[in-house]
Amino acid sequence: MDGGDNLVWEALVMRLAFPEQSPGPDREELARNPALNEVAVGALFGLLDEFLQRRAKHNGVAKIFDEYGSRRRQLGRSGGAATATTTPSPMAAATVPTAAVG
Structure with a gap:
């Protein structure tokens, strides 16, 4: 999996809100499942905050910008993929609220 810097904001939020799923629920699934939608909306506003x-x-x-540039340089040296030595951005490590999903 790449570092995610080529994703639009919606995909980044979904990636952080649902790390166990790839690519995560689509818009129709979010509309049908209020619990999933709550997780996605909570992640979005948590990251914005x-x-x-x-x-x-x-x-x-x-x-x-410095953190982003450092991450890009480090990913470039590793062939574009995150490695064990890559320090994730604090934004990427944000605590995402979870809800009962079922």
């Missing part, structure tokens, strides 16, 4: 908090800190935007 984390981003806005990090951006608001002193030099926040610069730090976000």
